[in-house]
Amino acid sequence: MALPDMMTAIDPVDAGGPEVMVPVQRPVPVPGRDEVLIRVAAAGVNRPDVMQREGKYPPPPGAPSIPGLEISGTVVATGADTGVEMMGQQVCALIAGGGYAEYAVAPVGQCLPVPPALSLEEAAAMPETLFTVWTNLFERAYASDGDTVLVHGGTSGIGTMAITLAGLFGVRIIVTCGSDEKCAAARAHGAHHAINYKSRDFVEAVKEITGGKGVAAVLDMVGGDYVARNLKCLAEDGRHVSIAVQRGAKAEIPVFTIMQRRLILTGSTLRARDTEFKTLVADELHRIVWPHVEAGRLKPLIDKTFPLERAADAHARMDAGEHVGKIVLVTGQ
Numbered sequence: 001m002a003l004p005d006m007m008t009a010i011d012p013v014d015a016g017g018p019e020v021m022v023p024v025q026r027p028v029p030v031p032g033r034d035e036v037l038i039r040v041a042a043a044g045v046n047r048p049d050v051m052q053r054e055g056k057y058p059p060p061p062g063a064p065s066i067p068g069l070e071i072s073g074t075v076v077a078t079g080a081d082t083g084v085e086m087m088g089q090q091v092c093a094l095i096a097g098g099g100y101a102e103y104a105v106a107p108v109g110q111c112l113p114v115p116p117a118l119s120l121e122e123a124a125a126m127p128e129t130l131f132t133v134w135t136n137l138f139e140r141a142y143a144s145d146g147d148t149v150l151v152h153g154g155t156s157g158i159g160t161m162a163i164t165l166a167g168l169f170g171v172r173i174i175v176t177c178g179s180d181e182k183c184a185a186a187r188a189h190g191a192h193h194a195i196n197y198k199s200r201d202f203v204e205a206v207k208e209i210t211g212g213k214g215v216a217a218v219l220d221m222v223g224g225d226y227v228a229r230n231l232k233c234l235a236e237d238g239r240h241v242s243i244a245v246q247r248g249a250k251a252e253i254p255v256f257t258i259m260q261r262r263l264i265l266t267g268s269t270l271r272a273r274d275t276e277f278k279t280l281v282a283d284e285l286h287r288i289v290w291p292h293v294e295a296g297r298l299k300p301l302i303d304k305t306f307p308l309e310r311a312a313d314a315h316a317r318m319d320a321g322e323h324v325g326k327i328v329l330v331t332g333q
């Protein structure tokens with residue numbers, strides 16, 4: 001089937017509120033040597049897309065200005081160094097941008113097959129949170145069977161993925177959420193404990209839940225004054241991983257506590273990592289996590305889907321912060 005020259009995409013010229021997310025016409029991208037062109041069925045919405053819309057998180061050099069970090073769809077063209085056997089395959093992919101469109105390119109190494117157990121909407125809602133939680137909670141923080149961990153934002157895209165992965169890999173998970181309703185939703189999704197941080201001091205609650213021992217790791221998307229409080233939640237030799245700084249990029253760190261209790265502080269940002277790294281992660285996920293996806297044991301929790309043309313409504317929903325799980329855009333293709 002001949003490919004069109006132009007496509008509908010969301011590509012705001014100016015930063016602003018959800019109202020800047022209007023459909024426009026853009027050229028269909030051309031895959032590079034190691035890339036495939038995907039006819040997009042669905043694209044996941046992530047908090048970093050909101051930050052990009054607000055002008056606070058510009059795309060890295062070489063990435064498209066069109067937002068969207070994860071997609072699913074059908075391979076319709078392949079680059080010079082990419083096997084033609086990819087043609088026609090249904091895949092989901094982690095990309096550095098360009099997902100809010102009818103077509104997007106993805107490095108072939110960052111694509112994963114969509115098994116029958118997963119719908120294309122679900123597949124689009126997996127890569128960004130799966131790559132992030134896997135590399136940060138399981139690799140940087142070494143969470144493993146029998147550990148108890150603390151994850152903030154229990155009903156976020158990241159938090160709901162962390163809950164599911166923890167359940168699959170024998171990790172007990174405590175989450176925090178901003179309302180009793182969200183705590184109930186996190187528990188229903190599989191969190192062992194959910195603390196409403198607006199009505200309870202989470203440091204005290206974690207001490208109580210763990211019998212004073214503390215948790216093996218904290219996955220932190222809050223930053224600011226949370227960091228010192230998170231360190232109080234850690235057991236000896238505990239690991240603290242920063243993935244966002246929603247309450248501030250600066251924190252006061254009790255250095256002596258780090259020494260006394262042998263704590264490790266680390267963090268990472270996924271989007272800026274190179275294709276080689278992301279390909280290695282995709283390969284590992286394919287070997288270790290994908291069998292759970294194929295067996296229907298790992299699916300994202302979907303909050304709501306919107307047509308691509310209504311990306312503004314999808315962003316307004318994320319701005320309101322009432323979502324539980326993932327918001328997804330669908331193209332109808």
Ligand SMILES: NC(=O)c1ccc[n+]([C@@H]2O[C@H](COP(=O)([O-])OP(=O)(O)OC[C@H]3O[C@@H](n4cnc5c(N)ncnc54)[C@H](OP(=O)(O)O)[C@@H]3O)[C@@H](O)[C@H]2O)c1
Binds near residue numbers: 045222
């Ligand atoms: N480093 C990386 O590679 C990477 C990759 C992907 C995402 N991220 C970051 O991870 C975070 C989650 O992403 P997402 O797409 O899953 O977003 P999301 O669904 O919008 O979730 C944001 C979460 O942050 C929580 N939150 C916001 N302000 C808070 C505060 N002051 N105190 C406690 N909790 C607060 C909210 O919890 P309540 O509503 O319960 O308050 C909400 O669950 C974002 O900050 C994003 O930038 C980082």
